[in-house]
Amino acid sequence: MEKILITGHKNPDTDSICSSIVMEKIAKHFGVNAEAVRLGDLNKETEYVFKYLNKEPQRMIEKVDDGQKLILVDHNEAGQSVENRDNAEILAVIDHHRITDFKTPTPLYYFAKPVGCTATILYEIMTEKKIEISKEDAILLISAISSDTLLLKSPTCTKEDIDAFNELEKIAQIDAKTYALNMLKAGTDISDLTPETIVELDAKLLEEGGKRIIIDQVNAADINDVFSRKDEIEEAMNKEIKDKKLNLFIFVITDIINTNSKIIALGDSTDIVEKAFGQKLDSDNSMMLEGVVSRKKQIVPPIVKNL
């Protein structure tokens, strides 16, 4: 039987990595010959998960062959997907993002809910279809939910995410909040990364209204841990703007303890940022966004609205 590949998005985060693995189990439950793959290196937060589980992550790929059958998790936009997706066949999508730049020649399974994390949807599917959730599955899903919702504190977090987290905690038989905080903190350590790596770490490309925009987000226990490296980060951002012909690069440093963010915006269209958030950028290209922690809910919508 032909093998179906399951992938999350490029620059994979903990949800994309962990949900792909759990989705493989769900697909196999329905008799599908599926394999979870990933589109990039693990970030430090996700590394923490696999170290904790003493588990190897899935195989990495960059592009797919023509005609390859795919299941997408945690994304739908073409720009965030595996290379050569246009010539592959998408059988199913499980996602929690807005739908954009997505079209198919034929009908497909598409299951999306406006919840904080793909893993929450997978938890619900497994519960509904009575698929056994192992201790390891539960920890993978808890990791994803904690990552996407900043330990249930992001405005993207819904009742469904909290319910899933609490039920999964029972199955995992761990103190999930302590585990998740350690995981998040592990993810904030970018001290040994080059600025070139940092600006690509969790970069999402947005193509809309004739603009090419990258929004990259990093978490920090203290914003100054990252902001102190502003000069070299800006240099790397400007290189990305040139190489990828971007109109705007927004670098978001999110304080996971105090739940707010500082952004750095560069490019020829920084006026969009000022309009979106109703404040001027400081002379050092930065702007403090109080209470803002969610790219999806608090950054992308005002930006898109002002394109």
Add this chain to the structure above:
Amino acid sequence: MEKILITGHKNPDTDSICSSIVMEKIAKHFGVNAEAVRLGDLNKETEYVFKYLNKEPQRMIEKVDDGQKLILVDHNEAGQSVENRDNAEILAVIDHHRITDFKTPTPLYYFAKPVGCTATILYEIMTEKKIEISKEDAILLISAISSDTLLLKSPTCTKEDIDAFNELEKIAQIDAKTYALNMLKAGTDISDLTPETIVELDAKLLEEGGKRIIIDQVNAADINDVFSRKDEIEEAMNKEIKDKKLNLFIFVITDIINTNSKIIALGDSTDIVEKAFGQKLDSDNSMMLEGVVSRKKQIVPPIVKNL
């Protein structure tokens, strides 16, 4: 509580009308203040359903106010949706079509499966969520499934559709095949309709690859019942092409007894039709398509592939 409107597509067919009504029941089950509406007159097939049930169809609307919250059933493409959708807010979509020309500024519920009919998905949701299916609900859902799958004979028909049909027949306590054949036959009577009405009856607009294409489909117990009116139908098609700036108008007459179709194609891009089906149009602009009954599965994909 703000009222959420549930709508199917323009030129509503039996699935769009019946699934909207059943979706209202599902939404209310979850405490949502929802109202099914429709975007056009009932066709004769759907009229048969409401006469049989001695029931009034839902209210008709043409456009929605800015900010109106919507649930879409049986479609996702903007061109098939209610007027002013761009300024409304789509909360949820339940559909069984390919995804195209669909985007949202924020995440939403999107539940699609590659099955023959939206009603099949609704049946599955009701079963899973243990929502009571009344005799009337069952007949509405049977009508929709029979309409979309030509009484389970279309290539779009899946095991899920057949299972749903059989289970719903038990709930409805009717001979569902006899009922459905009578319903389909009622739908083929277009003798008292003007050609202008006929070419808009079940017309779906496709905008892709820079082309504007309408594919209109009518069912017939005998193809010649419709084809004998070819001259006046072509005149109406040409008027549509001019008024709506179409590149191609494909009029499909589907024989529901022998399960094949005859098409008439007009416009500046009829070469797409010839490429799509690998045959030349006859000198009278027509082409016989043996075994073809499904617009979605057998007509749209080869057309799209050749754009």
